[in-house]
Amino acid sequence: DTEVTQTPKHLVMGMTNKKSLKCEQHMGHRAMYWYKQKAKKPPELMFVYSYEKLSINESVPSRFSPECPNSSLLNLHLHALQPEDSALYLCASSRGQPSLNQPQHFGDGTRLSIL
Amino acid sequence: AQSVTQLDSQVPVFEEAPVELRCNYSSSVSVYLFWYVQYPNQGLQLLLKYLSGSTLVKGINGFEAEFNKSQTSFHLRKPSVHISDTAEYFCAVSGGGSQGNLIFGKGTKLSVKP
Numbered sequence: 001d002t003e004v005t006q007t008p009k010h011l012v013m014g015m016t017n018k019k020s021l022k023c024e025q026h027m028g029h030r031a032m033y034w035y036k037q038k039a040k041k042p043p044e045l046m047f048v049y050s051y052e053k054l055s056i057n058e059s060v061p062s063r064f065s066p067e068c069p070n071s072s073l074l075n076l077h078l079h080a081l082q083p084e085d086s087a088l089y090l091c092a093s094s095r096g097q098p099s100l101n102q103p104q105h106f107g108d109g110t111r112l113s114i115l
Numbered sequence: 116a117q118s119v120t121q122l123d124s125q126v127p128v129f130e131e132a133p134v135e136l137r138c139n140y141s142s143s144v145s146v147y148l149f150w151y152v153q154y155p156n157q158g159l160q161l162l163l164k165y166l167s168g169s170t171l172v173k174g175i176n177g178f179e180a181e182f183n184k185s186q187t188s189f190h191l192r193k194p195s196v197h198i199s200d201t202a203e204y205f206c207a208v209s210g211g212g213s214q215g216n217l218i219f220g221k222g223t224k225l226s227v228k229p
Contacts, residue, residue, distance in 0.1 A: 004158070042205055042219035043159070056216070090158050101147045101166045101209070104217065106158035 003027055004107035006091050012113045015081060021110045023074040023091030032074040033104060034066060035090040043090055049074060081114045088112075117142045119208050121220035129228050130198055136191040136223045138206035146208050148189045149217070150180055153203045162204075165189060176200070201227045 004025045013019050023032065030051050035043035048056035049068045063085075065077040074091055088111050092104040122137040140146060147166050151159040163174025170182040180191045189206060206220040 006158075040222075042222055043217075045216055048216075092159075101164075103149060103161045103164050105161070106151075108156075108158040111156075 004091055004093055004105050006089075006107035006110050008110060009108065010111050010113075012115060013078070013081065014115050015083075017081075018077070018079045020078065021076040021089055021091075021112075023076075023107055024072055025093045025105070026072055027093065027095075027105065028071075029093035029095050029105070030071060031094045031096065031102070032068060033092040033094075034074070034076055035092065035106075037088040037090055037109070039087075047076075078112075081112075083114050086112055086114045117144075117146070117208055117218050119206050119218055119220035121204075121206055121223050123223050124221065125224045125226065127226045127228060128196055131195045133194050134192065134196050134200075134225065136204050136206075136225065138189045138191065138220060140187050140189065140206075140208045142187075142208060148180075148182060149207045149209070150174065150178070150189075150191050151205045151207060152176075153205065153222075155202070159205065162191070196225070196227045198227050198229060200225060 007022045032049045034046040036046055037043040045058050046060045047066045052068045063080050067075040088109045090109045091107045094102040094104045118141050120139045128134045149164045150162040152162050153159050162178050163172045163180055165172050165182045173179045178193050180189055182189050204223045207217045209217050
């Protein structure tokens with residue numbers, strides 16, 4: 001079982017809907033990440049949080065809005081998404097500050113489909 | 116800028132045969148290297164990592180990798196594969212650039228046939 005839990009596992013939404021993806025970890029990690037993965041492609045970094053503060057935003061469109069309410073939780077709020085946003089959204093965490101030599105632990109992802 | 120090249124997009128192999136998945140990287144600074152495995156409909160699982168020290172790194176599920184600085188390679192090997200090893204394998208590098216940012220290769224699909 002993965003130690004990073006993502007809900008829901010699957011989500012289908014229309015382009016006008018508002019929904020949220022959730023990620024939770026109880027390993028005491030203080031860095032958390034959102035990735036987007038299209039089919040047969042590697043994950044692409046979207047956001048990085050360090051000690052509950054946004055430290056990296058990789059030029060992600062504003063229709064994706066991250067939130068880190070506490071050290072264990074990470075949300076991704078979705079609004080007015082486009083069909084090309086359909087993908088697997090992965091959450092990851094790592095110990096301490098985002099560090100070059102700390103491995104990231106991934107959840108199983110939320111598979112998002114935009115109608 | 117750093118980059119990772121996985122030379123084979125697909126590797127078919129028979130069960131109990133040895134396998135090598137190739138990974139080359141480019142970087143002008145010290146690097147940390149990782150191999151991750153992704154089973155169907157799952158997230159990424161860390162197989163092994165090279166941070167420093169011994170260039171031969173042993174990981175989970177019988178996998179190992181060797182860091183070769185002169186050839187800028189970090190190839191993944193397993194002496195005898197099982198059907199259950201069928202998955203996508205990603206090589207990744209971190210170092211320089213955005214803090215904590217992993218640069219992934221495009222992935223290698225390992226298909227183990229009976």
